[in-house]
Amino acid sequence: MKRGKKIWARTRLLVLAGLVAFTVPATGPWMAGNKAEAAPVFTHSGILYEQSDFDRAKTNIASGTSPWIEAWETGKQNKYASSTYNPSPVAAPARYGDSSKNVGNQQLFDDATAALTQAIIWKVSNNATEAAAAKAKADQILDAWSETVNKAVGGDENQLLAGLTAYKLAAAADIMRADSAWVNSGKLTAAKNMLRNYFYPPLKTFLANHQGKNNGTAYPYYYRGNQDQAAMVSIMAIGILCDDIAIYNEAVSAFKSGKFNGNINNYLKVSSDAMLAQSEESGRDQPHSQLGLGLLATMAQMSYVQKKGDASFEDLYEYSNRLILKGFEYTAKYNLGQSVPFAPVYTSTNNSWGRVESAVSTSGRSQIRPVYSMVWNHYKYVKGLADSAATDPVYYTRSMNAAIWPESVHTDHQPFSSLMYSRISRPANSLSHTVSFNVKETTSYITAPSGGTSPLLANATLSYFKSASNAEKFLVTYAGSGMWTLKSLANNLYVSVSSTTDPLKAKDASVIGNQNKFIFVDQGNGGIGIKSVQTGKFVQIKASTGQLLADESSITSSANDKFRLMYH
Structure with a gap:
C-alpha cells in the first residue's frame, strides 16, 4: 500500500510563559492518505528499562x-x-x-x-x-x-x-x-x-x-x-x-x-x-x-x-x-x-x-x-x-x-x-581498580610515602593524573557490603586508620579488619566522600598539615573532604 503524507491532529494549548502560545501535539491516530491506521503502542516498563x-x-x-x-x-x-x-x-x-x-x-x-x-x-x-x-x-x-x-x-x-x-x-x-x-x-x-x-x-x-x-x-x-x-x-x-x-x-x-x-x-x-x-x-x-x-x-x-x-x-x-x-x-x-x-x-x-x-x-x-x-x-x-x-x-x-x-x-x-x-556474571570478589585520589576541583592528589610510618598527604600536584607515580596510585579492592580496601603501590601496604586522631597511613601488610576498610559515599557529579568503617567518620584534609584524618561527621561544602577516583 502506498503511504500518503502523515498528518497529525493537533490541539492548541496556551502556556503562560512569556505570554507565548504553543502548539502542543495531541495523541492521535496515524493518518495514511484518508485511511486511519493504529498509532504505535508505547511500552510502559520504566521508559529506560525493560x-x-x-x-x-x-x-x-x-x-x-x-x-x-x-x-x-x-x-x-x-x-x-x-x-x-x-x-x-x-x-x-x-x-x-x-x-x-x-x-x-x-x-x-x-x-x-x-x-x-x-x-x-x-x-x-x-x-x-x-x-x-x-x-x-x-x-x-x-x-x-x-x-x-x-x-x-x-x-x-x-x-x-x-x-x-x-x-x-x-x-x-x-x-x-x-x-x-x-x-x-x-x-x-x-x-x-x-x-x-x-x-x-x-x-x-x-x-x-x-x-x-x-x-x-x-x-x-x-x-x-x-x-x-x-x-x-x-x-x-x-x-x-x-x-x-x-x-x-x-x-x-x-x-x-x-x-x-x-x-x-x-x-x-x-x-x-x-x-x-x-x-x-x-x-x-x-x-x-x-x-x-x-x-x-x-x-x-x-x-x-x-x-x-x-x-x-x-x-x-x-x-x-x-x-x-x-x-x-x-x-x-x-x-x-x-x-x-x-x-x-x-x-x-x-x-x-x-x-x-x-x-x-x-x-x-x-x-x-x-x-x-x-x-x-x-x-x-x-x-x-x-x-x-x-x-x-x-x-x-x-x-x-x-x-x-x-x-x-x-x-x-x-x-x-x-x-x-549489566548482563553477565563475573567471578566474586574480583572487583579491583588502580586509582589515584584527586582532591576534587584542584590539581592535588593523595600521596603515600614509601615507608609505612608516615601519614598519607594531599600534597602531590599533577597536571594530568596519568603522570602519577606509584606514590599517587592505590589498588582499591571491593571487600563486600559496600566497603573497599586501599593498598598503596608505593609500598604494597594497606591504608589503615585506628581512631579519629590517627592520620591515615599505608602500613599494614594484610587486611586486619575495619581499620583497613572504607566506604565511598557518592556525592554526585563525580565526587565521593571517603568514610572510615573503623571510626564511622569521613576523611578530610587538615589544612595545617596536609594529613588525612577520618574525623568528620558529615560532608561539608568545602573541597577538603571530596575526592575524585581517577582510574588508571
Whole structure:
C-alpha cells in the first residue's frame, strides 16, 4: 500500500510563559492518505528499562551474584538512596547563566535523581521493608513536585534545568505505574500534567529558537550540542509517559535532522579512523563531550525499549551505521590516555564568537561520567559485537567500563546504571581498580610515602593524573557490603586508620579488619566522600598539615573532604 503524507491532529494549548502560545501535539491516530491506521503502542516498563532488566537485577541481588551485588551495595551509598531523603519542590523552578538568580535548580536535579533511584530500589529490593519505604519515597518526591509546580520552567538556561531532570522524573513516574494505589488516586495523571504543561513547552521552544539569541546561520552554531540533546531526551521521555506519539516523534526528528548542533549528524563526525567519531564538543572539554554522548545514548535506549514492545518504532542505537557507538569509542579511547585524530570544528574564520578549538581538549580528561555501562552492555550483549581486540567495534567502550565499574551517580545522568544494564556474571570478589585520589576541583592528589610510618598527604600536584607515580596510585579492592580496601603501590601496604586522631597511613601488610576498610559515599557529579568503617567518620584534609584524618561527621561544602577516583 502506498503511504500518503502523515498528518497529525493537533490541539492548541496556551502556556503562560512569556505570554507565548504553543502548539502542543495531541495523541492521535496515524493518518495514511484518508485511511486511519493504529498509532504505535508505547511500552510502559520504566521508559529506560525493560521489565527483564528489573527481574535480572532483583534475582542476582538475591543470590549475591557479581557484578549486580556490588553495584547494588555501592549504589545505595549516597543520599539519593536514603530512606530519610526529603524533597524540596519549588513552584517556579528557574536556571540562569548567572547562577545567583537560580530558583530550585539544585533541588530539582537532586529530587529527580532521588525519585528515579527510589523507584528502582522499590522494583529490585528483596527486602520488603526497604522496598515499601522506597515506594513511599518515590511517590512522595513525585507528588511534591506535581502538587507544587505552577509555572513553566524558566530562566535563560531552562533547557538544561528542564531537560536534564524531566526524563528522570518521567522514568520514575512510569515505573510507579505499577503502584495501583498511586495511579488510582490521580497521582500519575498529576505527574503527566506537570511534565507536559510546565517542562515540555520551554524545551520545545528552545529547540525552535535557542532562547532567541544569536545562534549563527550555519553549522557550527553557538549553542553546544548537549543543550539541544538535553531538550530532546526529555521531550522523548514525556512523549512516552503521556502516550503521545507526536511529542515522541518531535524528539526523534530532532535527533536525526534537527537544525542545530544537537542532531547526531552534526554532533558526531566520523574521523579519519572509520571506527571513531569526534564530538562537536571534543575540542571544548571531555565532561561535556560525555554529557552529549550520554544523552544521545539515553534516547537510543528509550527507542530500543519501545521497539522491543512494538516493532514499528526505530532503534536509534542502529542509526547511521551505529554512529553513537563510534562517538563512544572516540571519547573512551582518548579518556583512557590514548591519541585520537581531530579535525577542528570551530576555527577563527567560521564563527563570530571568537571560539577557536584547534585540538582535542585535555580539559577534564578522565573525569569519567556514568554513561559507558549501558552502551557497552547493549552493543556487546544485545547486539553481539566484538570487544576483545583494539580493532573490535566496542573495544574502548568495554575498556572504559571495566576501568570504572561500578559507575557512580551523576545528577545529569541515570542512577544505578551498572546495576540495571549489566548482563553477565563475573567471578566474586574480583572487583579491583588502580586509582589515584584527586582532591576534587584542584590539581592535588593523595600521596603515600614509601615507608609505612608516615601519614598519607594531599600534597602531590599533577597536571594530568596519568603522570602519577606509584606514590599517587592505590589498588582499591571491593571487600563486600559496600566497603573497599586501599593498598598503596608505593609500598604494597594497606591504608589503615585506628581512631579519629590517627592520620591515615599505608602500613599494614594484610587486611586486619575495619581499620583497613572504607566506604565511598557518592556525592554526585563525580565526587565521593571517603568514610572510615573503623571510626564511622569521613576523611578530610587538615589544612595545617596536609594529613588525612577520618574525623568528620558529615560532608561539608568545602573541597577538603571530596575526592575524585581517577582510574588508571
